[in-house]
Amino acid sequence: MGSTRARIAIDAMGGDNAPAEIVAGALKARQELGVEVLLVGHADQIKASLAQRKDVDISHLDGVEIVSAEEVIEMHEEPLTALKRKRKASIRVAMDLVKENRAEAVVSAGHSGAAMAAALLRLGRLPGIDRPAIGAVFPTINPNKRVLILDVGANVDCRPKFLEQFAVMGAIYSEYVLGVAQPKIGLLNIGEEPSKGNDLAVRTHQMLAENSFISFIGNAEGRDVLSGNFDVIVCDGFVGNVLLKFAEAVGEIVLQTLKEELLGQGWLGKLGTKLVEPSLRRFKQRVDHVEHGGGLLLGVAGVCIISHGSSQAQSIFNAIRLAKEAIDCEVLERIKSQYPESTQQSPVSQPSAES
Known part of the structure; x- marks a missing residue:
């Protein structure tokens, strides 16, 4: 088991801050983790987000690919109905990239119910799960x-x-x-x-x-x-x-x-805030969901990370890192080893994911 050059599909249209923050997080992961990223979504909007970055030459983006997907599943939509109606939805196209072995993982900060439903419908469950x-x-x-x-x-x-x-x-x-x-x-x-x-x-x-x-x-x-x-x-x-x-x-x-208690003490409180600022920063790192990137959907036949809807670039970066760790550690293969292929599974019922 060792580090791999993973290819990860990113739902660039998922989340409150898409596509700009999603693209920024994906580029950071490309640069720092060495993963290849496939940005799935409206090509024009993704290119516009790339063009806004002064540190990126969009004419020479090694390891970054844009995969067109014209539709987006909105937060108010019922997951299964939307997935069947919107065949070019970004989350569905991203899952299909894994199904077709063009990517090894999916990261999405969009509709969590749609992400789970898409994973079940397009990738299926692992044997025995x-x-x-x-x-x-x-x-x-x-x-x-x-x-x-x-x-x-x-x-x-x-x-x-x-x-x-x-x-x-x-x-x-x-x-x-x-x-x-x-x-x-x-x-x-x-x-x-x-x-x-x-x-x-x-x-x-x-x-x-x-x-x-x-x-x-x-x-x-x-x-x-x-x-x-x-x-x-x-x-x-x-x-x-x-x-x-x-x-x-x-x-x-x-x-x-x-912060409010310290700042409410006047100049003494402001001084105290400066003194404890490093500790506050470390506290935030320990409790902030941004630091963990998202949750891994365990039990489907592909690595799928569901991120917080308010995710910004750092959270997306951490989600991609989480996906790469799951790939490198062969999590899917290890789960498969606990359940023989012959195990019978019940039919997939309608997902009830919290959205």
Whole structure:
């Protein structure tokens, strides 16, 4: 396993700041990571964004390719309906590039439901995986440790075997991408005892305890999520998405409150702000979703990173880096190794991703 010269398809029209910030992040990744990028979307708008950059000669863009896609799936549109109607939508064209082996990964900051639906419809699921899951990395109280939460929005309703599959995929990702030896797995619940929680939690606890592939250490309560005692925590997408949005808000509120309190103390507060500015910057890096780039959609037959809708250049860069790490660490191949090709899969049902 080593670093590869990955080709990554970027949904240049996805997100609040498309295409300018998406293009900027992709160019940064091209320059600093050595990846080849395929910018998918309105060719004229992408070229205009490139032309605005003083540091880029658009007549000599080695490793950067523009792939035309005339349509965009808007945030208010129903994912499956829009994907079927808009065959030239940027997210669909990007997924097709992976399907056709012209790219190894997709990065999108657009409609998350459309990204998941496109991945399922165009790439399909990995053998043995009933439902894909979106994994998000959270900071913990230990500055040298992170925790992977999944699912954070792909599946509102889950069965115990779905959560068990999430745990297996999360363990693989934690070990090979995040570098955690024997990652500790937890099940998000309302109490530590195996009998606590609803029927889903109780049945899932038993299945995880019996799975020899993972190191399951029990239930994780809400207060345990950021404790650093767990490396992977599994839950259904409804709870996970609420947790994700809450964590993002808390980080922003804490940072803003600290600044307001310090600045409200007059010149002494301003002096204090200058003194603690490096610490505030490090705090922001630990809690800001921008630093993590996005969530990896685990369980589909391709590397797919779903970024925050408000992503700017740095976040897109980090998302591309995340995609490259997943490729270099052969995450898909490692998940496949846990589920034989003969495993029967149930038909794909309508995705219920949070958008």
